Amino acid sequence: MLKKIKDDKIALVLIACVFILNFSAIMSSAFQNDFGAIDVQIVYFTGSNGERLVGKLYRPVGVSASNPAPGILGLHGFNNDKDVERPGAIELARAGFVVLSLDQAGHGDSGGSLITDMILPTNSYLDGYAYLKSLPFVNADKMGIFGHSMGSTRAREIALAFPDHDAIAVQSFAPSADDANPNYHNLLHLWAIREEFGRSALENRQAWLERGYAQIASNYGVPVGEADKTYGSFSDGTARRHALIRSTHPGLTCSIKATSEIVAWMLQALKGLSEAEAWIIANPANQIWIGSEVFGLIALLTTILSIIPIFKILVRTPFFESVAQPLPQKVITTEKKKWWTFATINAAIGGITYLFLTPYVPFGFTNTFPNPLILPPIYTIGIASAFMLWFIINAIISFVLFRRWYNSIKKTDPSISLIDMGFGFEGTEGQKIPVNWIIFGKTVIMALILFGWMYLWTLPAYYLLSVEFRGIWSFLKPFTTLSRFIKFWFYIWALLAFSLMNGGVFLFGQLRQKEESSELKTTLIWWLKTCYAMLFGLVIVILLQYIPMWFGGSPILNGIEWVSPMMEIQLMSFIPLAALLFLLSVYFYRKTGRVFLGAFIFTFIAIWIEMTGLVIYL
Numbered sequence: 001m002l003k004k005i006k007d008d009k010i011a012l013v014l015i016a017c018v019f020i021l022n023f024s025a026i027m028s029s030a031f032q033n034d035f036g037a038i039d040v041q042i043v044y045f046t047g048s049n050g051e052r053l054v055g056k057l058y059r060p061v062g063v064s065a066s067n068p069a070p071g072i073l074g075l076h077g078f079n080n081d082k083d084v085e086r087p088g089a090i091e092l093a094r095a096g097f098v099v100l101s102l103d104q105a106g107h108g109d110s111g112g113s114l115i116t117d118m119i120l121p122t123n124s125y126l127d128g129y130a131y132l133k134s135l136p137f138v139n140a141d142k143m144g145i146f147g148h149s150m151g152s153t154r155a156r157e158i159a160l161a162f163p164d165h166d167a168i169a170v171q172s173f174a175p176s177a178d179d180a181n182p183n184y185h186n187l188l189h190l191w192a193i194r195e196e197f198g199r200s201a202l203e204n205r206q207a208w209l210e211r212g213y214a215q216i217a218s219n220y221g222v223p224v225g226e227a228d229k230t231y232g233s234f235s236d237g238t239a240r241r242h243a244l245i246r247s248t249h250p251g252l253t254c255s256i257k258a259t260s261e262i263v264a265w266m267l268q269a270l271k272g273l274s275e276a277e278a279w280i281i282a283n284p285a286n287q288i289w290i291g292s293e294v295f296g297l298i299a300l301l302t303t304i305l306s307i308i309p310i311f312k313i314l315v316r317t318p319f320f321e322s323v324a325q326p327l328p329q330k331v332i333t334t335e336k337k338k339w340w341t342f343a344t345i346n347a348a349i350g351g352i353t354y355l356f357l358t359p360y361v362p363f364g365f366t367n368t369f370p371n372p373l374i375l376p377p378i379y380t381i382g383i384a385s386a387f388m389l390w391f392i393i394n395a396i397i398s399f400v401l402f403r404r405w406y407n408s409i410k411k412t413d414p415s416i417s418l419i420d421m422g423f424g425f426e427g428t429e430g431q432k433i434p435v436n437w438i439i440f441g442k443t444v445i446m447a448l449i450l451f452g453w454m455y456l457w458t459l460p461a462y463y464l465l466s467v468e469f470r471g472i473w474s475f476l477k478p479f480t481t482l483s484r485f486i487k488f489w490f491y492i493w494a495l496l497a498f499s500l501m502n503g504g505v506f507l508f509g510q511l512r513q514k515e516e517s518s519e520l521k522t523t524l525i526w527w528l529k530t531c532y533a534m535l536f537g538l539v540i541v542i543l544l545q546y547i548p549m550w551f552g553g554s555p556i557l558n559g560i561e562w563v564s565p566m567m568e569i570q571l572m573s574f575i576p577l578a579a580l581l582f583l584l585s586v587y588f589y590r591k592t593g594r595v596f597l598g599a600f601i602f603t604f605i606a607i608w609i610e611m612t613g614l615v616i617y618l
Contacts, residue, residue, distance in 0.1 A: 010312045017306035021457055021469075024299035029465035031291035032086070037061055038093045040466050042109075043100070045131050048122035051111035054480070055102040055128060056082045056466065058093035063137050070142035070166075070270040071132045073158070074101040075125055076253075077149025077172070079383055079566070079615045081108030081474050087259045087289040088146055094288070095263050095281050097270070098138050102128040104154070106616040109480040113380070113616045125154045126161055133162075142166055142270045146262050148253050149197075159184050166237075167269030169262045171252040173198050175212045175242050180219035185237035188265040190258045191227065192247045194549045196569065201559025205552040209244075216242055234269050241265065248546070250569055254293070254472050260284045297471030303457050304476075304580060304605065307450040308587065315591070320446055322439050325593035330420045331512050332409060342405075342511055343533035346502070349397055351537025355560065357393055358386040358567045378490050380618040383570060384610040388491060391498035398502045405510055421509025422595040423500075440596060447600035454605070473573050474613035488611040496603045503534065503585055503602060504595035519590075526586045531579050542571045581605060 033040045039059045047053045063069040072092055074085035082101040089099040105112030105124035117124050133140045144167040147155035152170035159168050160183055169188040172195070179189055191212060199208060216225025220232070220240065232238030243261040245252055252258050264282035267273045273281075314320045333339050373392075379385045410416055417434065418424040424434030458478050461467050469476035479485040507530060516522040545557045545568045557563050585598035592598075 010309050014306065014309035014313070017302050017309065021299045021302040021306065024295040024302065025457075025461040025465055025467055025469070028292045028295035028299060028467045029461075031288050031295065032090060032467060034090070034094050034288065038090070042462075042466050045127075047105065047112065047124050047127040049105075049112060049116065049120055049124075051105055051124070052481075053103065053105070053111070053124055053127060053131075054082070054109035055100045055131075056086075056089070058089050058099040058101070059137060060093055060096055060098070063096075063098060065136040068137050068139040069096055069098050070144065070266075071098045071100070071135070071138035071140070072144040072146065072266060072270075073125075073129050073132050073155075074099055075104065075128075075145065075147030075151030075154050076101075076107065077147075077151050077250075078114075079107070080148070080151075080253075081613065083108075083468060083470065083474065084253050084472070085146070085148065085151075086292065087254055087287075088262050090289040090292065091259050091263050091282075091287055092266060095267055097144075097266060098132070098135070100128060100132040104128070104151075108474070108613075111481060111483075113618050114382075115618050123154070123157070125151075125158060129158050129162060144168065144266050144270055146171065146266075148172055149249065156184065167266055169265055171258060172249060174208070175215040175219070175225075177215065177219065179215075179240060179242070182238070186234055186239040186265070186269040187241075188261060189240075189242045190252055190255075190261060191242050191244050192249055192252050193244060194246075194248045194251075194546070196249045196545070196549075196555050196558070196565035199555055199558060201554050201556050204554045205549070208554075212242070230275065234272075239269065248549075248569075249565070250572065256284045256287055256290075259287060259289070292467070293471055296467060296469060299461070300469040300471060300475050301580070303454050303469055304584070307453060307584075307601070310450055310453050311446070311588070311591070311597075314446055314449065320442055323443050323446055323592055323597065325425065325439070327590065327593045328420045328422060328512070330416065331514055332416065332420065332509070333511060334514070339511060339513075343529065344536075345401075346398070346506065346533050347536040347540075349537065350394060350534065351541050353393055353397070354390055354538060354541055354567070354571075355557075355563055357390045358570075359562045359564050373494075377618065378487070380616055381487060381491070381610065381614045382617045383566075383614045384491055384607075386567065387570075387574075387610070388494040391494045395494075395497040395501040398506050402501070402506050402510055418505070418509075421505040422512075422589060422593065423505050423509065425594070443592070443594070443596045444600065447597055447604060450601060451604040451608070455608075475573075475577070475609050477612050479612060483616070484611045488607055491607050491611060492603055495606055496599060499585075499599035499602045500595060503582065504599050507533065507585070508589050508595055523583075523586055523590065526590075527583050530582045530586055534582060535575055535578055538571055538575055542568055542575065577606070577609065 039061055041057050043055050043057045045053055074089050076082060076084040082103045085101045089101045092099045103110040105117035106114040132138060133143060143165050145155040145158050146169035148171040152172050155168055155170055159165050165185055167186040168184050171190040175189060179187055213225035227242050227244035231240045245255050245258045247255045260282040264278040267278035267281060315324045373379050373385045373388050419434055425436035425439055458469060458476050462478050511533060513526050516525055545555050548554055548556055581602045584601055588598035589595060
């Protein structure tokens with residue numbers, strides 16, 4: 001038996017994948033708990049509104065009811081979850097604090113919704129602070145809060161609601177007059193040099209910094225405001241500091257300097273250390289949180305890629321062998337100029353429509369028109385609904401253009417059929433759409449098995465190791481609420497239409513590429529050209545926003561009235577994820593000769609990530 005496995009290269013690859021993903025999950029957990037020095041648990045409690053709230057609790061080993069430690073609440077931003085603040089939580093726990101990183105209502109694993117958390121008199125973040133403060137091993141007389149973006153605004157609300165707090169750290173936006181509010185005790189402000197929010201399209205870096213320095217000077221009555229300087233005194237709660245971070249808005253949560261600033265600040269405010277003593281402990285060179293993110297990313301990539309050997313094993317069985325159909329023989333768009341023209345048009349359409357169709361505000365309404373897909377209680381995940389509209393419109397545009405092209409080439413060669421587009425099956429040419437329902441059904445079953453395989457490995461990682469397969473942002477994790485699982489099935493159809501049309505018959509029919517000298521070379525070239533055709537327009541969108549800022553300019557897309565920086569930020573994770581999924585699309589098309597399996601896998605993975613990671617509005 002062992003010899004048979006050793007001789008089976010596919011089985012060996014699968015075993016290697018399983019080993020790597022599990023080893024990476026264990027290592028991600030090990031870095032998260034500082035190799036046993038921190039007890040990390042996912043905790044559940046009931047909020048004032050009756051909803052289930054979930055957090056990740058970091059308690060240094062040795063801290064107990066008889067030896068309590070100061071408590072610090074970590075608050076993520078809009079559309080994030082508790083692990084976005086994991087870098088700060090890990091390093092604060094290593095410095096001796098008990099940290100609760102909370103999933104606020106509507107986010108992550110907590111119940112409730114964003115809107116109800118905003119309009120009801122009791123809020124999940126206030127409940128989270130009260131819960132942390134009530135724990136027997138927390139010193140309730142020494143409490144702090146840190147929060148990013150929306151979480152920074154809510155951290156201020158907590159500080160006002162609990163005037164006995166001792167420190168607050170806010171991650172985002174420019175210095176403001178509110179920073180000098182004496183009701184905030186010992187406030188640290190982390191300020192991104194490439195902040196996207198609160199800036200006009202005309203405000204370059206120098207103007208942005210000068211505005212901030214002027215506000216600092218006004219706040220503290222000094223001639224010239226300075227960053228990275230502590231004003232006031234910790235003893236009376238007037239300490240203030242504006243740390244300038246070379247980062248973007250989302251990058252503040254995973255910045256080494258920002259993390260050190262938070263740790264040093266809390267050590268001074270909650271433990272009475274001097275600045276020099278605090279920075280010895282908060283030394284950036286000593287941080288370990290990066291290991292948790294790196295191994296989480298390796299686990300993520302390995303889990304997704306492990307479906308390739310699973311597919312190869314399945315397709316060798318008598319039941320699934322018919323799923324592997326021969327590749328269609330006809331390559332229709334053979335002229336290089338024509339291929340690049342079609343690909344460029346598709347890329348341009350994707351970029352332009354993204355700017356017009358995905359602007360978000362609660363309920364999906366923009367300044368120009370409402371998103372018709374916001375139909376509570378079904379479509380209540382706002383960012384996902386924005387993407388959903390973009391997928392549908394692009395699929396419709398692609399269908400219209402493809403049909404026009406297809407009809408024109410049929411006139412020159414009547415033998416061309418949908419089978420040549422990878423959309424049909426041999427022996428069913430008489431049908432308008434030549435579908436072999438038995439093979440199609442087996443393809444769907446195989447896609448569900450591959451999806452289930454990936455999902456399976458997220459369960460022990462989450463429930464036994466308290467980690468997700470992620471890198472900075474949420475990617476693969478279990479459905480922890482029934483609501484999110486149900487929504488998964490309602491959101492599938494829009495992306496499936498896009499995957500079958502744009503990422504299907506257009507990509508592998510109209511833009512079918514020629515074979516290269518080897519299978520590996522063919523797959524890589526097809527993949528790179530696919531990424532150009534499908535993602536280059538989105539790459540241009542993100543470059544338009546960030547290249548000027550990188551060289552000292554302004555976020556120029558902020559000048560478009562209906563465009564929100566939020567949706568450009570979404571591209572930071574969507575583009576690399578989509579590139580990986582298009583690699584699978586290319587692979588599965590080449591192995592099955594049809595677009596169906598790749599389209600289902602692309603759809604299942606992308607919607608899974610959206611439904612478990614994005615905020616629920618209502």
